[in-house]
Amino acid sequence: MMYETILSPIHYGGMQLKNRIIFAPTTFGLSDEEYLAKIRAIAQGGCAMIIVGDVPVGKSRFEKSLFDAKGFAFYQQVVKIAHDADCKVCAQLHQSDSNLLAMFKYIPGLLLKKITPDQLREKLNAEVAPYITNMSQRKIHEIISGFGKAAALAKQAGFDMVQVHGDRMCGSFSSAIFNHRTDEYGGSAENRARFAVEAVSAVHAAVPGMPIDYKLAVRQENPHFGNAGVVEEELPVFVPLLEQAGVTSFHVTLANHSALENTIPPADHPYFSQPGCFLKFCDEVRQYTDLPICGVGGLNDPDLVEQQLASGRIQCAAMSRQLLADPDWVNKLKNGQAEQIHRCLRCNKKCLGGLMAHQGTRCVYDALREKEAKNA
Numbered sequence: 001m002m003y004e005t006i007l008s009p010i011h012y013g014g015m016q017l018k019n020r021i022i023f024a025p026t027t028f029g030l031s032d033e034e035y036l037a038k039i040r041a042i043a044q045g046g047c048a049m050i051i052v053g054d055v056p057v058g059k060s061r062f063e064k065s066l067f068d069a070k071g072f073a074f075y076q077q078v079v080k081i082a083h084d085a086d087c088k089v090c091a092q093l094h095q096s097d098s099n100l101l102a103m104f105k106y107i108p109g110l111l112l113k114k115i116t117p118d119q120l121r122e123k124l125n126a127e128v129a130p131y132i133t134n135m136s137q138r139k140i141h142e143i144i145s146g147f148g149k150a151a152a153l154a155k156q157a158g159f160d161m162v163q164v165h166g167d168r169m170c171g172s173f174s175s176a177i178f179n180h181r182t183d184e185y186g187g188s189a190e191n192r193a194r195f196a197v198e199a200v201s202a203v204h205a206a207v208p209g210m211p212i213d214y215k216l217a218v219r220q221e222n223p224h225f226g227n228a229g230v231v232e233e234e235l236p237v238f239v240p241l242l243e244q245a246g247v248t249s250f251h252v253t254l255a256n257h258s259a260l261e262n263t264i265p266p267a268d269h270p271y272f273s274q275p276g277c278f279l280k281f282c283d284e285v286r287q288y289t290d291l292p293i294c295g296v297g298g299l300n301d302p303d304l305v306e307q308q309l310a311s312g313r314i315q316c317a318a319m320s321r322q323l324l325a326d327p328d329w330v331n332k333l334k335n336g337q338a339e340q341i342h343r344c345l346r347c348n349k350k351c352l353g354g355l356m357a358h359q360g361t362r363c364v365y366d367a368l369r370e371k372e373a374k375n376a
């Protein structure tokens with residue numbers, strides 16, 4: 001198989017991508033040095049664009065922020081590493097929906113190991129509805145304007161694109177499960193879309209002409225998966241509004257706020273075990289827009305990815321875990337070495353598992369790859 005669609009360029013939201021493979025937003029929890037080395041390997045491995053995960057839309061104590069000099073300089077370094085490898089870079093702009101004040105009261109319990117990180121997640125999820133529902137309009141407007149400011153800073157730092165993270169706070173406002181407001185930000189689907197739509201509008205106004213990707217987190221009932229994000233039935237309301245606000249492409253996946261194992265499903269997941277498990281959500285989104293759509297979720301088999309792109313079902317394929325397992329996925333296809341790809345096992349042991357254990361995002365193939373690099 002020639003993989004000609006995978007390797008063909010595409011006009012993606014007003015920007016040219018050299019092929020169809022995008023590194024999905026991924027949090028690493030590594031030292032700067034290790035993180036930059038990973039980004040370098042992924043960029044040099046041939047993918048067309050890297051989406052840098054979790055870039056906050058304000059100052060942050062926990063994440064690298066564009067709003068302080070050190071964070072800004074760090075992102076400039078990331079951009080340069082990608083550009084040197086002829087790889088585009090996109091900043092995933094996000095606002096956490098964890099109520100930090102609520103979180104502080106759990107820290108002693110966590111430190112004393114009286115509650116586990118999983119229990120903490122559960123407790124924080126329980127705080128989301130009151131946090132979203134009771135947020136003042138002043139705070140809402142402040143966060144929305146933060147999206148615009150962050151986009152302007154991202155452009156200044158050299159990013160080629162921004163992605164508005166449609167999970168997290170945008171997703172919580174979107175969801176009737178969390179959003180019980182009675183003002184114009186709650187109630188009808190159109191009102192629940194308002195926060196996300198205004199965030200996109202703020203980005204569009206701040207960086208006119210810059211492509212805007214939207215990570216559209218879709219949740220489903222029957223069986224129930226995902227609590228934040230847009231329920232399938234409301235896509236016809238959300239998708240056109242987001243497009244009108246300035247979105248130029250959609251990155252479609254399952255919504256979060258249940259367990260991370262659902263949005264990052266392992267191969268033995270009871271429901272989303274199949275490669276391409278979230279592509280059905282792309283089909284639904286396709287009914288309401290002609291914009292390019294990027295699929296994600298267990299897309300690691302070159303033949304499957306080629307088929308999905310060639311049929312026009314998706315325009316780009318994003319992968320996180322596969323490029324952690326083998327950053328050279330694209331180069332190996334180019335060089336006719338598809339059979340030498342280290343196939344992601346979707347075991348989640350050292351990527352999600354590593355991140356959760358505070359050991360950083362790694363991969364069970366790391367040792368093997370290091371050995372290969374030494375022998376090369």
Ligand SMILES: Cc1cc2nc3c(=O)[nH]c(=O)nc-3n(C[C@H](O)[C@H](O)[C@H](O)COP(=O)(O)O)c2cc1C
Pocket residue numbers: 024025026027028053054092165215253263264265296297298299318319320321322351352355361
């Ligand atoms: C370790 C790890 C960290 C992730 N961090 C983020 C993140 O910061 N933002 C985000 O939107 N998605 C994040 N994701 C989800 C991925 O972008 C992707 O949607 C998911 O892993 C499914 O794709 P895959 O099967 O190619 O890994 C992360 C995934 C992993 C494995």
